[in-house]
Amino acid sequence: MTAPPAKLTPTPPIPKVGGWDNFQRKYAPYIFISPFFLLFFVFGLFPIIFNAYLSVHEWQPGSGLGDMKFVGLRNFTDNLTDPTFWLSLKNTAILAVESGLPQHLIAIPLAFAINMGLKRAQSFITAIYFLPYITSVVAISVIFFTLFSWQYGVLNAALNSLHHIPILGVLFPADKINWLGERSFVQPSIAMVIVWRYVGWNMLLYLSGLQAIPGELYEAAAVDGATRSEQFRFITLPLLRPTIFLAVTLSLIGGFQLFEEPFILTNGGGGVGQAGLTTIMYMFRTYNAYSDAGLAAAMAWLLFIVIGALTLVNNFAFGRSGTGSNEAAK
Amino acid sequence: MTSTPLAAPRATPRSISGKRPLSRAGSILLLFLGGVLTLAPFYFMFIFATHPRQEIFSLPPPTWFGHDLTNNYDSLLSRMPFWRNLWNSLYLAVLTTATTLFFCTLGGYAFAMYEFKGKSWLFGLLLATLLIPSTLNIVPFALIMQALGWIDTPRALWIPGMANAFGIFLMRQYIGSAIPRELVEAARIDGATEFTTFRKVIVPLTGPAMATLGLVTFVQSWNGFLGPLIIFRSAETYTAPLALRTLQGIANTDWGALMCGVALTVVPLLILFAFASRRLIDGLTSGALKG
Numbered sequence: 001m002t003a004p005p006a007k008l009t010p011t012p013p014i015p016k017v018g019g020w021d022n023f024q025r026k027y028a029p030y031i032f033i034s035p036f037f038l039l040f041f042v043f044g045l046f047p048i049i050f051n052a053y054l055s056v057h058e059w060q061p062g063s064g065l066g067d068m069k070f071v072g073l074r075n076f077t078d079n080l081t082d083p084t085f086w087l088s089l090k091n092t093a094i095l096a097v098e099s100g101l102p103q104h105l106i107a108i109p110l111a112f113a114i115n116m117g118l119k120r121a122q123s124f125i126t127a128i129y130f131l132p133y134i135t136s137v138v139a140i141s142v143i144f145f146t147l148f149s150w151q152y153g154v155l156n157a158a159l160n161s162l163h164h165i166p167i168l169g170v171l172f173p174a175d176k177i178n179w180l181g182e183r184s185f186v187q188p189s190i191a192m193v194i195v196w197r198y199v200g201w202n203m204l205l206y207l208s209g210l211q212a213i214p215g216e217l218y219e220a221a222a223v224d225g226a227t228r229s230e231q232f233r234f235i236t237l238p239l240l241r242p243t244i245f246l247a248v249t250l251s252l253i254g255g256f257q258l259f260e261e262p263f264i265l266t267n268g269g270g271g272v273g274q275a276g277l278t279t280i281m282y283m284f285r286t287y288n289a290y291s292d293a294g295l296a297a298a299m300a301w302l303l304f305i306v307i308g309a310l311t312l313v314n315n316f317a318f319g320r321s322g323t324g325s326n327e328a329a330k
Numbered sequence: 331m332t333s334t335p336l337a338a339p340r341a342t343p344r345s346i347s348g349k350r351p352l353s354r355a356g357s358i359l360l361l362f363l364g365g366v367l368t369l370a371p372f373y374f375m376f377i378f379a380t381h382p383r384q385e386i387f388s389l390p391p392p393t394w395f396g397h398d399l400t401n402n403y404d405s406l407l408s409r410m411p412f413w414r415n416l417w418n419s420l421y422l423a424v425l426t427t428a429t430t431l432f433f434c435t436l437g438g439y440a441f442a443m444y445e446f447k448g449k450s451w452l453f454g455l456l457l458a459t460l461l462i463p464s465t466l467n468i469v470p471f472a473l474i475m476q477a478l479g480w481i482d483t484p485r486a487l488w489i490p491g492m493a494n495a496f497g498i499f500l501m502r503q504y505i506g507s508a509i510p511r512e513l514v515e516a517a518r519i520d521g522a523t524e525f526t527t528f529r530k531v532i533v534p535l536t537g538p539a540m541a542t543l544g545l546v547t548f549v550q551s552w553n554g555f556l557g558p559l560i561i562f563r564s565a566e567t568y569t570a571p572l573a574l575r576t577l578q579g580i581a582n583t584d585w586g587a588l589m590c591g592v593a594l595t596v597v598p599l600l601i602l603f604a605f606a607s608r609r610l611i612d613g614l615t616s617g618a619l620k621g
């Protein structure tokens with residue numbers, strides 16, 4: 001590695017050995033990209049095909065591969081007639097909305113607030129808001145688990161002291177909330193943690209979306225006599241639309257794959273009345289605890305179909321109009 | 331394609347709306363409140379790490395540091411091989427980062443600097459793999475690792491991801507925009523083999539992009555949960571998050587000890603973040619913004 005200083009002269013030109021030189025020159029790029037494709041075939045594509053194969057078989061992972069029994073679509077019908085599967089799907093959908101929507105409703109105003117004239121402190125502010133995103137879900141869930149404590153939790157203590165503020169106090173509950181211990185609060189509690197974790201990330205997406213809008217557009221509009229709200233409606237909103245579309249799509253896809261937060265916050269069990277049981281959690285349980293690989297594989301496909309359908313709907317609803325107005329503005 | 335990641339054209343420096351003092355004050359208030367709510371859980375993590383269980387769960391909850399940090403620490407070590415688990419996390423994260431950097435830079439170099447048959451098709455395929463949700467992978471992943479005998483070994487986690495589409499894409503963007511092709515041509519004329527060119531010309535010039543990709547990879551590996559949950563089965567091989575999770579599961583959890591462990595796993599990342607937040611944020615969001 002450390003070359004002696006005397007040898008600063010360029011290395012003597014290697015005589016061109018026609019064959020090898022041509023060979024390595026021609027195939028170098030293929031060799032350089034081959035690790036990705038090899039690994040993708042082994043750990044990306046093959047598992048998907050294997051998952052498809054599994055989904056039409058009955059098999060317990062403990063027994064040998066020879067014990068696989070073809071069962072047709074039975075795994076799919078079993079899932080579709082399993083009330084717990086539907087419950088998990090419903091939970092996932094509720095959690096995706098309860099955690100997805102507030103993320104954006106909070107992140108957009110925050111991005112506006114930074115954009116409004118705190119640009120100098122921008123990197124400091126975004127760094128703080130970004131902290132939850134780089135913290136492990138285990139750490140976050142353990143911390144929130146204590147904050148959510150019913151009798152002695154910080155959250156209830158804080159709400160209680162807010163309740164005693166005159167006038168504004170009525171907005172806050174007088175009684176302690178059993179966050180993770182009461183069925184109706186399990187989902188909002190999990191959603192709260194997810195919102196807390198992803199607001200900063202979304203805020204950053206919106207901020208870069210906002211900053212990509214050229215200032216001249218506003219100036220031109222102001223010259224033409226557009227009011228601030230008109231500027232917002234006719235410049236900011238249409239130009240921010242692709243960003244909104246992207247951010248919503250990402251949290252939708254992410255929301256339907258929720259696993260870590262609900263898993264840890266409910267101690268792996270799904271919580272009271274299984275309200276925190278998401279589909280991925282149920283799939284993991286079907287595979288891990290019930291040892292039914294085929295059923296779990298079929299469940300993965302069903303969830304995949306749901307995610308795919310939602311992405312398409314989202315694309316259809318926002319995607320085209322988003323790119324359309326983007327082009328119109330150019 | 332824009333050249334450097336995240337180089338979004340900035341709006342004019344003087345903000346139009348910023349002229350109104352009222353909205354500016356409102357912005358500051360909003361951001362301040364949000365910032366407090368964002369930081370509060372971290373604050374309580376440190377506070378609770380210094381209190382025994384019965385103090386954490388008392389009324390009112392503690393809001394300032396206690397005296398039981400060392401007790402909590404001792405209790406943590408008596409319950410799990412914590413430093414061993416932290417070492418496992420570090421080992422996995424470093425190995426993942428090193429291999430990812432090597433293979434993604436190599437792949438990015440090929441896509442940025444070479445013309446070859448099938449290039450655009452292969453690159454399209456690479457990008458398309460980013461869209462596949464991991465849902466379909468979880469069960470087969472566990473089974474494949476079982477079949478390979480890789481359960482309880484870190485390679486089950488670092489090998490599959492070491493040449494990943496996101497990393498190759500990131501490196502391609504950087505190499506394509508920051509390194510002139512003439513440099514590569516010059517190295518060739520000097521008789522360097524393609525790999526020597528990569529090693530001597532490309533690698534030294536990709537520092538910033540490597541730092542970004544390295545940080546992102548390290549953080550994701552360090553925080554990983556589902557992968558390690560599937561792979562690691564014993565207290566000795568657990569990564570730190572996994573080990574802390576098992577502590578939470580038992581009855582009469584020692585929350586002080588648990589918080590102490592949680593804080594010890596979070597602090598390294600906080601330090602890393604303090605020095606490299608800009609780069610880390612850019613890297614973590616660039617996938618979304620460019621994709």
